[in-house]
């Protein structure tokens with residue numbers, strides 16, 4: 001089966017239509033549309049200042065677009081808060097890391113689960129309810145599994161503040177995937193990583209999409225990485241989508257070559 005027919009076959013998870021976002025006189029996103037399908041990685045590339053991060057902020061609900069619609073799993077979430085979108089299974093990482101430097105690696109990841117609420121709150125903790133204890137055990141198991149998946153078991157007790165950039169990026173990824181997201185938005189996840197870490201990240205992404213049926217929207221400057229791991233690729237320039245297709249089609253596209261790849 002060609003990658004094109006695979007792309008057409010799977011269900012749309014995220015549908016972004018004609019999104020517009022402005023900062024004063026600058027139109028950072030100018031009517032961009034994109035579809036991310038369940039179980040696939042969709043690469044989003046484009047030069048610096050193209051509007052990629054702003055587009056993410058609109059999808060995640062951090063910025064309210066001035067035009068357009070955003071559907072997640074068929075629900076119109078355009079006017080929903082980032083918290084509600086997160087409850088629907090949307091997770092993101094940031095171009096700059098957002099971990100808690102004064103906490104251990106393990107606690108950083110644990111907090112990302114607890115943020116959803118474990119049920120029973122503080123009273124539940126005090127009473128030591130059986131359901132609460134079971135949930136606590138499940139939570140610890142999930143954290144353990146994700147630490148292993150992200151190669152962080154060895155660092156679990158280290159303070160996040162003392163980690164290298166590559167390690168911090170892995171903590172951020174672990175926080176984003178610890179409770180099985182439906183849709184994961186990654187903003188330049190390979191930046192600051194060493195070659196072997198990029199390789200490992202690629203394996204994690206393939207697994208998330210292929211095995212866990214998660215949709216991934218991947219902003220990335222590392223073109224070989226995008227082309228290798230994406231089922232489809234969109235290209236943004238000055239807030240507009242100038243191309244969309246399979247990695248092979250994008251590599252051959254003349255407009256993309258001129259604007260970006262040359």
Ligand SMILES: Nc1ncnc2c1ncn2[C@@H]1O[C@H](COP(=O)(O)OP(=O)(O)O)[C@@H](O)[C@H]1O
Nearest residue numbers: 023026028046047048049050051052053054055
């Ligand atoms: N908070 C902001 N205030 C004003 N202008 C912004 C802000 N964020 C981004 N921009 C502008 O919007 C455009 C798109 O930026 P951005 O989304 O960061 O692009 P990319 O992530 O593709 O590099 C740029 O011209 C940038 O200067």
Ligand SMILES: [Mg+2]
Nearest residue numbers: 052053054095
């Ligand atoms: Mg950016």
